[in-house]
Amino acid sequence: EVQLVESGGSLVQPGGSLRLSCAASGFTFSTYWMHWVRQAPGKGLVWVSRINSDGRTTTYADSVKGRFTISRDNAKNTLYLQMNSLRAEDTAVYYCARPDYGFDYWGQGTLVTVSS
Amino acid sequence: EIVLTQSPGTLSLSPGERATLSCRASQSVGGTYLAWYQHKAGQAPRLLIYGASSRATGIPDRFSGSGAGTDFTLTISRLEPEDFAVYYCQQYGTSPRTFGQGTKLDIK
Numbered sequence: 001e002v003q004l005v006e007s008g009g010s011l012v013q014p015g016g017s018l019r020l021s022c023a024a025s026g027f028t029f030s031t032y033w034m035h036w037v038r039q040a041p042g043k044g045l046v047w048v049s050r051i052n053s054d055g056r057t058t059t060y061a062d063s064v065k066g067r068f069t070i071s072r073d074n075a076k077n078t079l080y081l082q083m084n085s086l087r088a089e090d091t092a093v094y095y096c097a098r099p100d101y102g103f104d105y106w107g108q109g110t111l112v113t114v115s116s
Numbered sequence: 117e118i119v120l121t122q123s124p125g126t127l128s129l130s131p132g133e134r135a136t137l138s139c140r141a142s143q144s145v146g147g148t149y150l151a152w153y154q155h156k157a158g159q160a161p162r163l164l165i166y167g168a169s170s171r172a173t174g175i176p177d178r179f180s181g182s183g184a185g186t187d188f189t190l191t192i193s194r195l196e197p198e199d200f201a202v203y204y205c206q207q208y209g210t211s212p213r214t215f216g217q218g219t220k221l222d223i224k
Binding site for chain 2 (some may be wrong): 101
């Protein structure tokens with residue numbers, strides 16, 4: 001059974017940093033691109049970032065470029081999102097998602113709250 | 117980037133009725149690289165339709181998708197109580213993948 005489990009979300013002050021993790025199981029993680037998607041309170045889904053299967057190619061939404069870094073450890077079947085210089089507008093539930101004709105599997109999400 | 121506009125913003129219907137949701141793209145979505153998701157509060161989004169018209173695994177046949185190019189439609193033939201949720205379209209033919217703003221389907 002495919003599972004994606006996010007962790008690492010918490011309350012952080014503006015300007016702070018946080019690292020999210022997404023533990024994958026039930027499929028050959030190392031062969032898939034992976035993505036992060038977020039949903040701010042009361043808002044819709046927004047794509048954040050993606051990484052290719054070997055970790056060498058990454059892409060970011062303009063809103064997070066230069067502040068967020070996506071990475072992966074294929075030996076640990078884990079996807080990461082390092083978030084620096086956090087802003088109030090980064091407050092959201094962050095989902096990791098597997099792309100296969102759309103996003104066929106999603107995690108349950110982890111909540112990041114940026115507030116003083 | 118491709119902007120997806122969904123309409124209506126909110127759709128109020130009763131169980132048993134037919135729901136028609138629209139998604140319009142600002143430019144052609146490379147082929148039929150269009151997906152639909154159902155999202156309920158506190159849950160992970162659920163893939164319903166990919167390739168504009170193919171149902172994902174385990175999705176009931178009351179859900180159907182159609183369209184190509186810039187205009188797409190999700191139809192739910194007879195609404196069940198569990199279908200009341202927010203629905204998003206997403207294009208995955210061009211980077212960055214973008215979502216529509218969502219259509220909330222609520223009980224009348």
